[in-house]
Amino acid sequence: MSMNATLLGQAIWFALFVLFCMKLVWPPLVKALEERKQKIAEGLNAADRAERDLEQAQQKVSENLTEAKAKAAEIIEQANKRASQILEEAKVHARTEGERLIAKAQGEIEQEINQAREQLRKEVSVLALSGAEKVLGAEVNRDAHKQLLEQLAAEL
Amino acid sequence: MAYETPQEYIKHHLTNLTYGKVPAGTPVCDSSANLTGETYQESTWIVATCYEELEAMGFWAFHIDSLGWSGFLGALFILVFWLAARKAQAGVPTGFVNFIETIVDFVDSQVRDTFHGKSKMIAPLALTIFCWVFLMNSVKLIPVDFVPGAAHWLGLEYFKIVPTVDPNITLSMSFCVLLLIIGFSIKAKGVGGFISELTLQPFSSSNIVLKIILIPLNLVLELAALLAKPVSLGLRLFGNMYAGEFVFILAAALMGVWQVAVAWPWAVFHLLVITLQAFIFMMLTIVYLSLASEKH
Numbered sequence: 001m002s003m004n005a006t007l008l009g010q011a012i013w014f015a016l017f018v019l020f021c022m023k024l025v026w027p028p029l030v031k032a033l034e035e036r037k038q039k040i041a042e043g044l045n046a047a048d049r050a051e052r053d054l055e056q057a058q059q060k061v062s063e064n065l066t067e068a069k070a071k072a073a074e075i076i077e078q079a080n081k082r083a084s085q086i087l088e089e090a091k092v093h094a095r096t097e098g099e100r101l102i103a104k105a106q107g108e109i110e111q112e113i114n115q116a117r118e119q120l121r122k123e124v125s126v127l128a129l130s131g132a133e134k135v136l137g138a139e140v141n142r143d144a145h146k147q148l149l150e151q152l153a154a155e156l
Numbered sequence: 157m158a159y160e161t162p163q164e165y166i167k168h169h170l171t172n173l174t175y176g177k178v179p180a181g182t183p184v185c186d187s188s189a190n191l192t193g194e195t196y197q198e199s200t201w202i203v204a205t206c207y208e209e210l211e212a213m214g215f216w217a218f219h220i221d222s223l224g225w226s227g228f229l230g231a232l233f234i235l236v237f238w239l240a241a242r243k244a245q246a247g248v249p250t251g252f253v254n255f256i257e258t259i260v261d262f263v264d265s266q267v268r269d270t271f272h273g274k275s276k277m278i279a280p281l282a283l284t285i286f287c288w289v290f291l292m293n294s295v296k297l298i299p300v301d302f303v304p305g306a307a308h309w310l311g312l313e314y315f316k317i318v319p320t321v322d323p324n325i326t327l328s329m330s331f332c333v334l335l336l337i338i339g340f341s342i343k344a345k346g347v348g349g350f351i352s353e354l355t356l357q358p359f360s361s362s363n364i365v366l367k368i369i370l371i372p373l374n375l376v377l378e379l380a381a382l383l384a385k386p387v388s389l390g391l392r393l394f395g396n397m398y399a400g401e402f403v404f405i406l407a408a409a410l411m412g413v414w415q416v417a418v419a420w421p422w423a424v425f426h427l428l429v430i431t432l433q434a435f436i437f438m439m440l441t442i443v444y445l446s447l448a449s450e451k452h
Binding site: 002003004005006007008009010011013014015016017018020021022024025026027028029030031032033035036038039 | 172174176213214215216217218219222223226227230231233234237238240241242244245246247256257260261264276277279280281283284288319322323324325327328329331332
């Protein structure tokens with residue numbers, strides 16, 4: 001257990017291993033640890049940012065949705081208005097058309113009646129004349145009684 | 157390996173394999189530790205095979221086993237950590253790299269908590285001390301006769317494998333720490349600052365004459381304080397490891413194969429001591445260097 005030159009030998013080992021550790025071992029390990037720390041910090045930051053972005057996006061989505069809903073409601077309202085307007089117009093048009101058709105039909109009927117009456121008049125005068133001939137047993141002069149016949153026809 | 161008494165067994169197991177210079181007139185031993193009756197004619201470098209040769213050796217002797225094992229374990233530490241360092245990247249670490257990174261992170265946080273200055277050296281230094289001392293202490297968990305037995309079979313008379321049971325090893329490391337303390341002090345305060353710290357404290361006076369008179373007293377006190385740091389650092393580690401090893405060897409000497417009844421619980425307890433002593437050595441180194449680089 002005497003003290004001897006082993007002291008020097010161990011001191012050389014010591015210096016050598018500390019030097020190796022300083023040059024070869026410590027820097028890459030600590031660098032890796034630091035880089036990892038930074039990476040983790042960056043990752044956490046990114047996660048935070050993503051969360052914020054998501055929140056913003058959701059907010060925007062809900063805004064857009066509300067806007068779209070409002071627009072849709074407006075469009076539907078307009079469409080309804082337009083539809084009722086068209087309906088109203090159609091109704092008016094149909095009514096006038098109907099009235100016109102009725103008037104036209106009535107005109108035609110009246111004309112027919114007048115025609116029939118005219119013909120009837122003519123036939124009445126002929127019938128009356130032939131009736132009178134039969135009653136009198138002689139020919140009646142049409143021209144002589146023309147005025148009388150016309151008077152008769154006008155009374156019909 | 158014939159041991160007549162437990163004392164001899166213990167003494168044998170606490171003797172290092174030593175390569176050193178013996179002076180002329182030292183008795184020569186053969187490989188079985190028996191005296192041959194001859195003496196060395198002139199001073200020679202030999203591997204000691206008996207206590208007579210060992211005792212004749214002066215300062216110029218190397219404990220081959222201690223140095224070999226400490227070098228091997230230090231190289232093992234560097235190799236393992238270097239492999240991890242090569243694989244380390246910012247992505248998800250694998251099991252082995254993760255384990256190494258845990259140790260590095262642990263040491264790094266200890267250094268950051270204690271040492272507030274800027275130094276590229278102190279953290280790797282702390283890591284080296286912690287892992288290396290831990291490995292050197294761990295060797296004692298190998299049963300005491302395994303490696304010396306194998307060494308004896310190879311023809312080596314003495315073989316002590318735990319480097320930290322050798323005070324040369326622990327004190328060498330702690331005196332390296334002393335050199336670093338002095339270096340850090342001078343770097344932080346300059347040579348003048350360092351000298352004034354040694355001479356003008358703790359007793360000081362505004363009277364210049366009294367100040368000069370107090371210098372020797374301060375110097376003695378401060379030098380004692382400065383030297384006490386590495387001595388206590390080295391001896392603490394050595395003492396703990398030596399005591400622990402002694403119990404293992406004692407159990408082996410007295411109980412033979414039944415030593416396991418004592419050695420196993422003692423080894424379990426020593427898992428704690430081994431780690432704790434490595435941690436204390438590292439922590440005190442950081443504290444001393446942190447004190448050295450603080451300005452007063």
